[in-house]
Amino acid sequence: MVIAVGFLLRRAVYSRVFAPKDPDNLPEETPAEAEDPDTGDRGGPSDVLTEEQLALLKPNELGKVPIIMYHAIGDTEGEWQRSRANFRADLQRFYDLGYSLIPLNDYLTGQISAPAGRAPLVLTFDDATAGQFTMIESEADGKWIPDPDSAVGMLLEFEKSHPEFGHAATFFIDFPAPFGDAKRVKENLAFLVENGMEIGNHTYNHRNLQSASPDLVVQEIGSLANKVWELCGYEPLSLALPYGGYPKSEDGLASGEWEGRTYANLGVLLVGAEPAPSPFSSKFSPLAIPRIRGSQEELDKWLGNFERYPEGRFVSDGQASKVTIREGEEGNLDPTRIEGLEVVTYTLSPTNR
Ligand SMILES: [Zn+2]
Numbered sequence: 001m002v003i004a005v006g007f008l009l010r011r012a013v014y015s016r017v018f019a020p021k022d023p024d025n026l027p028e029e030t031p032a033e034a035e036d037p038d039t040g041d042r043g044g045p046s047d048v049l050t051e052e053q054l055a056l057l058k059p060n061e062l063g064k065v066p067i068i069m070y071h072a073i074g075d076t077e078g079e080w081q082r083s084r085a086n087f088r089a090d091l092q093r094f095y096d097l098g099y100s101l102i103p104l105n106d107y108l109t110g111q112i113s114a115p116a117g118r119a120p121l122v123l124t125f126d127d128a129t130a131g132q133f134t135m136i137e138s139e140a141d142g143k144w145i146p147d148p149d150s151a152v153g154m155l156l157e158f159e160k161s162h163p164e165f166g167h168a169a170t171f172f173i174d175f176p177a178p179f180g181d182a183k184r185v186k187e188n189l190a191f192l193v194e195n196g197m198e199i200g201n202h203t204y205n206h207r208n209l210q211s212a213s214p215d216l217v218v219q220e221i222g223s224l225a226n227k228v229w230e231l232c233g234y235e236p237l238s239l240a241l242p243y244g245g246y247p248k249s250e251d252g253l254a255s256g257e258w259e260g261r262t263y264a265n266l267g268v269l270l271v272g273a274e275p276a277p278s279p280f281s282s283k284f285s286p287l288a289i290p291r292i293r294g295s296q297e298e299l300d301k302w303l304g305n306f307e308r309y310p311e312g313r314f315v316s317d318g319q320a321s322k323v324t325i326r327e328g329e330e331g332n333l334d335p336t337r338i339e340g341l342e343v344v345t346y347t348l349s350p351t352n353r
Contacts, residue, residue, distance in 0.1 A: 067269070201221055
């Protein structure tokens, strides 16, 4: 009897909170699901999770977030290349394990609105290679569309049948020819921005900043930011360090000025090598954010860890304005990271952990 009731409850909560929607049959705007313009909430019918929902969904917004780092995407697998087939399989694996994509900037600002009960995951791509993103002319009507075999094409295609997965991704670009195409830089960057993807800073010349002077750090970061702004009116807000080379001084990493324009980075991403702390955690360090390499070995290792220890993983409450954590963990919050947000605590009964 208990099992039956539990099952019914599960069904009811599931359908209310994150049942997949039929993309062909959506009203213009579903009031209950509409994003609150003030808070960015998309938690569902009510903006407070019931005890049953908390017990079922187990939100844990002090858990860790996987930020995946891909380099080239191509036909074969290599040290710095993920094969297209494996990339497609990765998307399915992330989805099946309960992940939804969130924009890196949402992670950095703590505005996380992954569907309630799902775990946020961030996709990042370094070096702007053609396999990550290429536009082709459609044979049907001559319009420019993403190559379906590029990562952008694969992401957009996967989202069609898995709408709650999303398609957020950040591309850390450098010059002179992002995505291997110097002729269509402006169009390519504009497409990404218009389609809700992010452009990140990978320095103008893909420079190892480890031994760079503070002036050179500012020049490399600032000239990339200025160039992207000039091309498409977009401000990169994150930096991935080429080769993981960390400069001797942090001057110029978080902000700086180059040729009359200022830039700001909300986060600086490293090359390795573990899941990132919750952005609300006292362990969050914006100038040293770890990533997980998008290789079979590293994905197996870290995704497998979360499967064995699911309590370590960030699980969203679906509401950007609230931070839902387990009772007793309040001391792990960084007060400066939760300003303006409402902290919700709850306990799990011993039988429902
Ligand atoms: Zn690089």
